[in-house]
Amino acid sequence: MEAVPARARVYVACVAVAALLCLLPPPAVHTTWWEVALLAAVAAGCERAAARWRFAGTFYPVLLAGAFLLPPPAAALVALPGALLSPVEQRPRGLRRVWRAAQLTLGAWAAARVHGATGGRDAVAASDFPYALVPAGLAVLVFCLVLSLLDGGILALAVGAPPTPFGQWGTIPVRRACGLFLRSLAPVAVHGLAGLMMAVLWRSPYGPVAALLVLLPMCVSCWVFAQYHRERAAHQATIRALVQAVDIKDEYTRGHSERVGQASMMIARELGMEDARIEVLRFAGILHDVGKLGVPTRLLRKDGPLTPQERRIIELHPEYGHEMVRGISFLGEARAAVLHHHERLDGSGYPYGLTGGQIPESARVVAVADAFDAMTSTRSYRRARPVGAALEELERCAGSQFDPRMVTALVRALSRHGWHPAVTADEPGVPRPRPTVTGRPGVHR
Incomplete structure (x- = not known):
């Protein structure tokens, strides 16, 4: 965001002035400056490493260790070099570094102030457990609260707020800060525990060298976490590219893949599946029609009825899709869903005419999600059905075409959470009315 509103710049300037005032030590404060320099250097090194690994967030254990070891002005100084020297990708870089x-x-200043006021530094020096956990926990809460409040304010000012009375506008930063606080408290608490371990070892006979060893497992875990997110981003990019290719080829089903992925995920959650498997079934729903890339475009966009020969060609798309994705190992059982999502329990489906339990469970989930979205979406040859009518049709065909467990799970999930599909259209760019609900109380659009 290159154009920062003037009010946001003023806010950053005020926060910066307050930070400078925190760095001014009162006359009675005596600090061992080599400790400050060492902690500041380690914090800066951790910031650089986190940026190199593309780790989302800031590495807080060293900052919190400084808050547990040092007076407030010195603890505040520990954070300064790493924040000012860390690489920033978005503009304006200078303003972002200052912020x-x-x-x-x-x-860090607020955390150190609270920690010292509650006797935390004496508890750390004496390795007084479990009492040392209480001041440290309070300091972590204050540290997280200060960051969340400041972030809530800058977000409200930078993004902008609707023209409402001042009292109502004032609640916007608070609401955002509460959300940020709740999301960040758990990871900051883990960093705080590592910082407390560093502080205790720092004041122990083992000294700073042993304290710095605490960072080793933290750094390894952060590196593994960053690698996981990098790999996950690559997976998402692969799936997104395939889905975009299908949407470009078949304009009438644009958005269909994402909605089938959403419905498949809802069914899987209702069945109590594990998170990892739910994610795989979401991939299965998103990629179930990727085989349409191998079907002639004229057949996909044909307005009139298909001839038997044309229908046989279109019915090859599950096999085409399976060939495309079978080498993508992270998809797991999603590959079987791509191949078998048009099979029916009574054996009348395709491509292999499997029956009952021969059909993989993932394919039975996607089959229900696919049929549901097809009925509730507007196509070139018909208007969308209401959600209630689509669910009644699924229940009518349960046992012969669809797995009754999957149909029941979808009905329960929609009754609990409603259905909020992406907008589809008869023509690209022309929105259609959202599906309405009839005969199904509790199921929203």
Whole structure:
């Protein structure tokens, strides 16, 4: 965001001035400056490593260890070099560096102030457990709260707020800050525990060298986490490219893949499946029609009825899709769903005419999700059915065409959460009315 509103710049300037005031030590404060320099250097190194690994977030254990070991002005100084020297990708880079440095400086100062006021530094020096956990926990809460409040304010000012009375506008940063606080409390608490371990070892006979060893498992875990997210992003990019190719080829089903993925995920959650398997079934729903890339475009866009020969060609798309994705190992059982999502329990489906339990469970989930979205979406040859009518049709065909468990799971999920599909259209760019509900109380659009 290159164009930062003037009010946001003023806000950053005020926070920066407050941070500078926190760095001014009162006359009675005596600090061992080599500790400050060492902690600041380690914090800066961790920031650089996190940026190199593309780890989302800031590495807080060293900052919190400084808050547990040092007086507030010195603890605030620990955060400054790493924040000012860390690489920033988005513009304006200078303003973002100043903002991050001021934010972390205030957070570290507040955490150190609370920790010292509750007797935390004495407990750390004496390795007094479990009492040392109480001041450390309070300091972590304050640190997280300060960062969340400051972030909530800058988000409200930078993004903008609707023209409402001041009292109502004032609740916007608070709501955003509460959301940020709740999301960040757990990871910051883990970093705080590591920081407390560092502080205790730092004051123990083992000294700073042993304290810095605490960072080793944290760094390894952060690296593994970053690698996982990088791999996940690559998976998402692969799936997105395939789905976009299908949507371009078959304009009448644009958005259909994402909606089938959403419905498949709802069914899987209702059945109590594990998170990893739910994600795989979402992939299965998204990719179930990828084989249409091998079907002639004229057949996919034909307005009139298909001839038997044309229908046989279209019915090859599950096999085409399976050939396309069978080498993608992370898809797991989603590959079987791509191949078998048009099979029917009574054996009248295709491509192999499987019956009952011969059909993989993933394919039975996607079959229900696919049929549901097909009925509730507008196509070139018909208007969308209401959600209630589509569910009644699924229940009518349960046992012969669809697995009754999957149909029941979808009905329960829609009754609980409603259905919020993406907009589809008869023509690209022309929105259609959302599906309405008849005869199904509790199922929303």
